[in-house]
Amino acid sequence: MQSEYEEFRHQAVHALMALNQRCECEFRIGSWERWEYDLEPATLTFFENGLPRIVASIVVVGSTSFASSTWLWAWGNSSIPEECRKGMEQVRQLGETRQFSLLGQDKITDDEYLGWELTAIAASVLGAKGAYRCPSERGFLYVIYDEIAFLA
Numbered sequence: 001m002q003s004e005y006e007e008f009r010h011q012a013v014h015a016l017m018a019l020n021q022r023c024e025c026e027f028r029i030g031s032w033e034r035w036e037y038d039l040e041p042a043t044l045t046f047f048e049n050g051l052p053r054i055v056a057s058i059v060v061v062g063s064t065s066f067a068s069s070t071w072l073w074a075w076g077n078s079s080i081p082e083e084c085r086k087g088m089e090q091v092r093q094l095g096e097t098r099q100f101s102l103l104g105q106d107k108i109t110d111d112e113y114l115g116w117e118l119t120a121i122a123a124s125v126l127g128a129k130g131a132y133r134c135p136s137e138r139g140f141l142y143v144i145y146d147e148i149a150f151l152a
Contacts, residue, residue, distance in 0.1 A: 005100045009117055016120035016131055023130040027054050027148060037134055037143065042084045044132060044143060056145035060084040061091075061122040061131070064110045064139040071114050076106030087126045094125055115142050 023029050032046035032053065039060070046054040060074040074085045075092055095103025102108060103121065119131045119142040128144035 004098070005102070008098075008100070009121060012120040012124040013117055016116075016123045016128075019123065019128065019130045023148065027150070029054075029130070029132065035132075035134070037141070039081050039084050042081070042086075044134075044145060052151050054148065054150055056130075056132075056148040058084065058132075058143040058145050059087055059122075059126065059128070061088065061119045061142045061144055062115065063141045064115050066139050069110050071108045071110045071118065073106055073118075088122065091122045091125050115140055118142070119144060 020029070027046075029046070032048055034047045035044060036047070037044045037058065042058050042060075044056045044058045045052045060077075060080050062071055062073045063077065064071050073088065073092070074080045075088045091103055095101065102118065108114065115133065116131075119133075122128070123131050123144045126144060126146070128146055129148055131142065131144045134141040134143065
């Protein structure tokens with residue numbers, strides 16, 4: 001099972017890298033002066049000169065904590081609104097079905113790559129168009145987006 005998981009993870013990571021590169025080219029994701037996420041409408045917005053320029057519909061995949069060095073899946077985090085976790089149960093079920101243990105544990109010991117790896121798997125399972133890592137003073141929030149567009 002380990003080698004099957006490693007191959008699945010590897011393919012998902014490279015697919016997400018390609019998706020994020022395409023979004024960088026098309027939407028210049030890394031170049032906007034600021035961004036903010038809002039969990040109530042489940043959006044990630046990028047701003048220029050104080051005005052929203054791009055909006056993405058997001059699904060929260062999970063978060064990391066600097067203090068505890070852990071990853072917490074969104075489906076295991078009751079502070080994430082249900083609308084922001086839509087579809088994540090499919091990732092958990094895939095882990096159970098294929099016996100990929102990292103996909104079925106609420107909380108996992110984190111390393112510097114784990115968040116991106118698990119986000120890539122979620123992006124693959126849910127057919128995302130890209131992903132973003134939102135930093136904070138406590139850790140990172142990882143999101144995928146299924147819709148992204150310039151605002152008029």
